[in-house]
Amino acid sequence: MKTPLAIFLLATxxxxxxxxxxxxxxxxxxxxxxxxxxxxxIAWKELVKSGPPALPALLGAAGKGSPVADNWLRLxxxxxxxxxxxxxxxLPIAEVEAFLKETTHLSAGRQLxxxxxxxxxxxxxxxxxPSLIRDPVQELRRGAVQRLINSVKTEDAAAxxxxxxxxxxxxxxxxxxxxxxDTLRKIGVPVDLPRHFGFLTKWNVLGPFDNTDRxxxxxxxxxxxxxxxxxxxxxxxxxxxxxxxxxTDEYGKLDFNKPLGMAKEVTAYAVTTFESPTxxxxxxRLGGKNAWKVWLNGEFLFGRDEYHRGQQMDQYKLxxxxxxxxxxxxxxxxxxxxxxxxxxEWEFQLRVCDPAGTAxxxxxxxxx
Amino acid sequence: MIRLLSTxxxxxxxxxxxxxxxxxxxxxxxxxxxADATIPAKLKIEWSAPLPGRGLxxxxxxxxxxxxxxxxxxxxxxxxxxxxxxxxxxxxWDRQLQATGRTMSHPKTAVAACTPCxxxxxxxxxxxxxxxxxxxxxxxxxxxxxxxxxxxNASNSxxxxxxxxxxGQTVVAMIENDSESYSLGVDANTGxxxxxxxxxxxxxxxxxxxxxxxxxxxxVVVLQSSKGLLGVDASTGSQxxxxxxxxxxxxSSVVADGVIYAPSNGIxxxxxxxxxxxxxxxxxxxxxxxxxxxxxxxxxxxLSINGAGVIATADIKTGDNQWxxxxxxxxxxxxVGAGSRMIAVNEKGLVQVVDLAGxxxxxxxxxxxxxxxxxxxxxxxxxxxxxxxxxxxxxxxxWCLGEE
Numbered sequence: 001m002k003t004p005l006a007i008f009l010l011a012t013x014x015x016x017x018x019x020x021x022x023x024x025x026x027x028x029x030x031x032x033x034x035x036x037x038x039x040x041x042i043a044w045k046e047l048v049k050s051g052p053p054a055l056p057a058l059l060g061a062a063g064k065g066s067p068v069a070d071n072w073l074r075l076x077x078x079x080x081x082x083x084x085x086x087x088x089x090x091l092p093i094a095e096v097e098a099f100l101k102e103t104t105h106l107s108a109g110r111q112l113x114x115x116x117x118x119x120x121x122x123x124x125x126x127x128x129x130p131s132l133i134r135d136p137v138q139e140l141r142r143g144a145v146q147r148l149i150n151s152v153k154t155e156d157a158a159a160x161x162x163x164x165x166x167x168x169x170x171x172x173x174x175x176x177x178x179x180x181x182d183t184l185r186k187i188g189v190p191v192d193l194p195r196h197f198g199f200l201t202k203w204n205v206l207g208p209f210d211n212t213d214r215x216x217x218x219x220x221x222x223x224x225x226x227x228x229x230x231x232x233x234x235x236x237x238x239x240x241x242x243x244x245x246x247x248t249d250e251y252g253k254l255d256f257n258k259p260l261g262m263a264k265e266v267t268a269y270a271v272t273t274f275e276s277p278t279x280x281x282x283x284x285r286l287g288g289k290n291a292w293k294v295w296l297n298g299e300f301l302f303g304r305d306e307y308h309r310g311q312q313m314d315q316y317k318l319x320x321x322x323x324x325x326x327x328x329x330x331x332x333x334x335x336x337x338x339x340x341x342x343x344x345e346w347e348f349q350l351r352v353c354d355p356a357g358t359a360x361x362x363x364x365x366x367x368x
Numbered sequence: 369m370i371r372l373l374s375t376x377x378x379x380x381x382x383x384x385x386x387x388x389x390x391x392x393x394x395x396x397x398x399x400x401x402x403a404d405a406t407i408p409a410k411l412k413i414e415w416s417a418p419l420p421g422r423g424l425x426x427x428x429x430x431x432x433x434x435x436x437x438x439x440x441x442x443x444x445x446x447x448x449x450x451x452x453x454x455x456x457x458x459x460x461w462d463r464q465l466q467a468t469g470r471t472m473s474h475p476k477t478a479v480a481a482c483t484p485c486x487x488x489x490x491x492x493x494x495x496x497x498x499x500x501x502x503x504x505x506x507x508x509x510x511x512x513x514x515x516x517x518x519x520x521n522a523s524n525s526x527x528x529x530x531x532x533x534x535x536g537q538t539v540v541a542m543i544e545n546d547s548e549s550y551s552l553g554v555d556a557n558t559g560x561x562x563x564x565x566x567x568x569x570x571x572x573x574x575x576x577x578x579x580x581x582x583x584x585x586x587x588v589v590v591l592q593s594s595k596g597l598l599g600v601d602a603s604t605g606s607q608x609x610x611x612x613x614x615x616x617x618x619x620s621s622v623v624a625d626g627v628i629y630a631p632s633n634g635i636x637x638x639x640x641x642x643x644x645x646x647x648x649x650x651x652x653x654x655x656x657x658x659x660x661x662x663x664x665x666x667x668x669x670x671l672s673i674n675g676a677g678v679i680a681t682a683d684i685k686t687g688d689n690q691w692x693x694x695x696x697x698x699x700x701x702x703x704v705g706a707g708s709r710m711i712a713v714n715e716k717g718l719v720q721v722v723d724l725a726g727x728x729x730x731x732x733x734x735x736x737x738x739x740x741x742x743x744x745x746x747x748x749x750x751x752x753x754x755x756x757x758x759x760x761x762x763x764x765x766x767w768c769l770g771e772e
Contacts, residue, residue, distance in 0.1 A: 032518050034560040037511045041558070044509050067468040068514040071499070075509045078464055082507075115464075142442060173442060289525070302520070306546040309525035309571070312472055 063106030198359025199252025207268025408771035423480030439479035469516025473527025511559030563605025651687030
């Protein structure tokens with residue numbers, strides 16, 4: 001009798017696993033504009049019905065589709081844990097924790113693992129969080145850094161200095177970095193923020209070109225066809241030439257008003273080179289409140305025609321691949337016709353980093 | 369018989385939410401008025417529920433449940449749709465997703481800026497990051513979209529705030545901004561696009577409303593922008609009529625008895641035609657400036673609050689100006705009304721009940737919400753009404769107010 005029962009249980013387990021796999025496949029493959037939603041909607045219910053045993057496989061699927069697919073998975077995990085807590089069902093805490101600790105897993109899955117752990121067992125999550133201070137996922141580092149900052153209980157500068165320096169070495173978020181830089185400077189410790197973040201500060205700039213009626217955004221001016229630093233071009237009302245310009249701003253802002261003069265309805269370019277010792281995946285992170293376009297090694301990455309709605313660091317994250325050796329970064333930045341005080345800015349900031357926000361420092365960053 | 373049946377089907381599809389529900393931004397038909405609610409003059413807190421994140425979206429009420437969105441995390445990247453028991457404020461569930469679009473906004477606003485909507489069976493929630501998700505009333509996901517993932521330049525660095533509506537089987541979302549600007553009709557059952565309209569490239573925080581020629585007519589979606597108002601077939605996206613004299617990009621229109629009262633050159637009363645001919649202008653009052661606040665129609669008059677906190681009123685038939693009353697401002701949320709009372713909550717959390725029964729409006733009661741002084745939170749939402757209760761939120765809490 002035992003053998004048929006074992007076979008039945010194994011068959012049932014395999015069938016459940018196959019059902020979970022089918023459901024996960026339907027969720028991971030949802031496409032643009034809701035393609036696959038009908039199947040995903042059915043699969044989501046099946047997955048949730050599978051309950052806590054589905055969680056490890058669910059975590060493994062996260063990051064394999066689009067960010068929208070990850071939300072289908074996240075909401076399934078969220079619901080499974082919530083239902084299990086209400087029903088007092090056991091949850092695979094150890095497996096979720098093990099998944100989180102394995103840094104070779106995809107970041108979306110690991111981030112979800114930590115969130116589900118927080119939801120299911122806050123004490124376990126609190127115990128693990130300090131160990132995430134060097135984590136390759138930027139979002140997972142934050143809590144650990146904050147715990148380190150909060151651990152400083154003394155006014156003694158010398159005693160707190162080591163802790164703050166340790167936190168600065170790990171920190172990637174702007175607000176926490178600013179706090180640490182301000183605190184350390186007060187006790188006489190210099191902090192090189194452009195280097196910490198990886199801002200590109202040495203550029204050649206060219207302009208102004210015309211942007212009347214905001215048409216300059218789509219107009220292809222010469223730098224979009226060739227980069228010749230010794231060339232002269234017909235700009236807006238005058239001949240324009242490339243000129244070197246170095247930003248001294250702590251957050252790498254390149255203010256075109258300084259080299260080119262304050263002007264309206266104009267377009268300008270900035271170009272720089274970035275020496276990378278290896279070919280690698282990277283992110284160009286840009287902040288700016290003017291319309292802009294970015295090219296890396298002649299390849300258009302992204303552009304946005306919005307003016308004066310706000311600026312913040314890492315406002316836009318552009319995934320890219322750095323080539324080994326010299327990389328050329330070209331930025332187009334447009335100023336519009338608005339005359340209000342808050343529309344004076346004609347600037348951008350750009351840094352090179354990995355997905356965790358860790359600066360990728362060039363072996364050389366020079367205008368040319 | 370067939371005609372009667374089709375009339376019933378149209379009505380059922382258009383208003384499937386229960387009577388007494390407050391199913392979307394500004395309640396039934398986006399009018400800001402609850403026909404079967406009452407507003408007590410003297411208020412007290414019946415219950416309060418702590419919130420996990422920021423928001424200025426309004427609560428909606430479906431049956432015995434209150435639904436509210438929040439956004440938490442250092443970049444407000446965690447998006448919540450939370451369901452509360454309307455009777456006691458107990459949290460029934462909290463579903464969380466991750467923003468797939470940009471979460472940057474002006475510090476005063478938040479990613480949870482758009483009020484969800486419901487067809488009585490599902491809740492459709494939209495956030496400033498352009499993530500749009502549909503759940504049943506028990507918190508089970510029906511579908512989820514990332515509209516910035518689909519259309520990468522659709523965002524506003526100040527923050528988006530337009531609230532979706534559901535008309536028949538179509539969820540209508542206005543994703544209008546300076547760059548990739550569009551409005552979308554989404555199949556309520558599948559989340560797939562039914563239609564997508566390119567829209568003026570300009571920031572727009574107004575919300576769509578629905579209008580119908582008569583009780584048995586197919587509802588028309590009205591999309592407002594700086595250009596004016598566009599009437600659109602809800603199920604196909606066909607453009608039916610166009611009013612081109614400009615309109616606000618912040619204050620939304622209100623529809624009452626087949627007339628659209630639009631924040632256009634002050635307030636303009638517009639009557640669309642059943643044959644889709646250009647709408648007829650009934651009256652225009654440039655003396656009424658709704659600024660960022662959406663007007664309501666109650667008791668035969670239009671009521672609008674301007675940037676100085678002054679209520680201006682006009683006869684809805686003629687546009688003739690009536691009384692004015694200064695309230696304590698400033699306001700970000702719009703007023704709502706029921707019976708012969710209107711309620712407005714200013715940014716400092718002062719709830720003001722205005723009696724409209726007399727020849728001129730009077731303040732009948734005030735109640736101060738216990739805001740979190742440490743965080744300097746503000747009340748930016750439009751309240752919701754249900755029965756004898758008023759629901760209002762800030763960042764820290766959702767309050768249910770009842771009669772003292």
